[in-house]
Amino acid sequence: MKAQSRRHFLKTAARGGLGLLALPTFLPARLLGADAPGKKIQIAQIGCGRMGRSDLGNVMTEPLARVVAVCDLDSRRLAAGKKFVEDFYAEQGESSVHVKTYRDYREVLASPEIDAVIVTVPDHAHALIAIQAAIAGKHLYVQKPVTYSIAEAIGLRRAVEARNVILQTGSQQRSERPWGSFRKASEAVRNGRIGQVQTIRIGLGLDRPSGKRPVPMRVPENLDYERWLGPAPEQPYLEGRVHPEDSAEGRPGWITTEDFGLGLITNWGAHHVDIAQWAIGQELGGPQTVEAQAAFIKDDWMTVHSTYRVELGYAKGVKLVMDPQFENGIRFEGDEGWIFCTRSGESEAGGDTPLDRASQRPLRASDALLLSPLGGNAHRWMPSRSHYGNWLECIAAHRPPIAPIQQSARSLEACAAAWIGMKLKRRLTWDAAAERFVGDAAANALRGRKARSPEYDFELVLKKAGFV
Numbered sequence: 001m002k003a004q005s006r007r008h009f010l011k012t013a014a015r016g017g018l019g020l021l022a023l024p025t026f027l028p029a030r031l032l033g034a035d036a037p038g039k040k041i042q043i044a045q046i047g048c049g050r051m052g053r054s055d056l057g058n059v060m061t062e063p064l065a066r067v068v069a070v071c072d073l074d075s076r077r078l079a080a081g082k083k084f085v086e087d088f089y090a091e092q093g094e095s096s097v098h099v100k101t102y103r104d105y106r107e108v109l110a111s112p113e114i115d116a117v118i119v120t121v122p123d124h125a126h127a128l129i130a131i132q133a134a135i136a137g138k139h140l141y142v143q144k145p146v147t148y149s150i151a152e153a154i155g156l157r158r159a160v161e162a163r164n165v166i167l168q169t170g171s172q173q174r175s176e177r178p179w180g181s182f183r184k185a186s187e188a189v190r191n192g193r194i195g196q197v198q199t200i201r202i203g204l205g206l207d208r209p210s211g212k213r214p215v216p217m218r219v220p221e222n223l224d225y226e227r228w229l230g231p232a233p234e235q236p237y238l239e240g241r242v243h244p245e246d247s248a249e250g251r252p253g254w255i256t257t258e259d260f261g262l263g264l265i266t267n268w269g270a271h272h273v274d275i276a277q278w279a280i281g282q283e284l285g286g287p288q289t290v291e292a293q294a295a296f297i298k299d300d301w302m303t304v305h306s307t308y309r310v311e312l313g314y315a316k317g318v319k320l321v322m323d324p325q326f327e328n329g330i331r332f333e334g335d336e337g338w339i340f341c342t343r344s345g346e347s348e349a350g351g352d353t354p355l356d357r358a359s360q361r362p363l364r365a366s367d368a369l370l371l372s373p374l375g376g377n378a379h380r381w382m383p384s385r386s387h388y389g390n391w392l393e394c395i396a397a398h399r400p401p402i403a404p405i406q407q408s409a410r411s412l413e414a415c416a417a418a419w420i421g422m423k424l425k426r427r428l429t430w431d432a433a434a435e436r437f438v439g440d441a442a443a444n445a446l447r448g449r450k451a452r453s454p455e456y457d458f459e460l461v462l463k464k465a466g467f468v
Contacts, residue, residue, distance in 0.1 A: 045117075287312035
């Protein structure tokens, strides 16, 4: 979701409240005490960059939320995040607003006043922070892709289930706002409106080389680069591979640096593959086969894949194809018609995203009847008018959210399996039940990677907690 201004959130605050279908009848015991400030869920934001500010702005409009702390390894972004939150509450008429700041997320997790955390850091850092947060008993909102690797997704799911905390993945396309087209399309497909699904075509966009050669730079004083690297391989600092020093806007460089994020295949792929698997009843499953080709960017600040073509084979002969020639969105094709869904005609992927200029409608079908209201016995998704509101409701009622780790882990696995196919350039067989490739040691070795030091090893964290 694009970062939006504080003024925008103030204007939409009233509508934000409509995201709650009804206040839950159960609230955590801490929120019911006589000293509870408004009986709010106390939240800390970890990561105050582009998407961090977006998450902050959205969650603060929710009636159950109170942001009490922000955390970032960049002192400039930390100060900006604090100001953003304090200004928001001040403009709501509050006085003497004070938001705590932290440079080390471990101090956030040690705080008994914090009930939940929003993890909006680069992909490579998701798992370690989220696993430690779950172990600390904090509820979680984690940006997609939920983790960097398959092994991390399995580990995070294990920690969340062991500690029985609520994790919502930032897969906003599952909720009714702001892009309800995905829910309508996937519900229609799940209920057989297009007959037997044959092919799913997904457009993710295309990253093109920046044309800038990788030249090491001096680490800025405001950034703790050592901890920013975390589990990623040791390497010199390049601003173009981290984030802009003078702005929190635009796509940060880590998104196009393979040590920190795997490129559009997991960036946009985590959104669209998630919806595709939801629609065909594979949200707890995955593909059976993987065939992929890609060209990777070289001698550039960017290191992710550029051109690509991926084909994932699912049960019942369903084929999912991802190719940059497709419009950004998802087209479900069955033996009785097709349905296409996208984000209101917008292109938010990196590089070029071909768009159908003749029709920008976010929901289209071969026949309008395919999108007519479903019957009373139809399979329907959980109500979720607001993705952040759904998370908070589910914390309060202690029930699974619309985008739980059990399903987002599977979405990541399918996308990461596609990336592994890109690397190996040969057909792979994936066993979704075992979450491993069949008879392929090289492919299985790429399900995870070794942390550069024990301090950043999520498996050691899980072992110490007794979850392995």
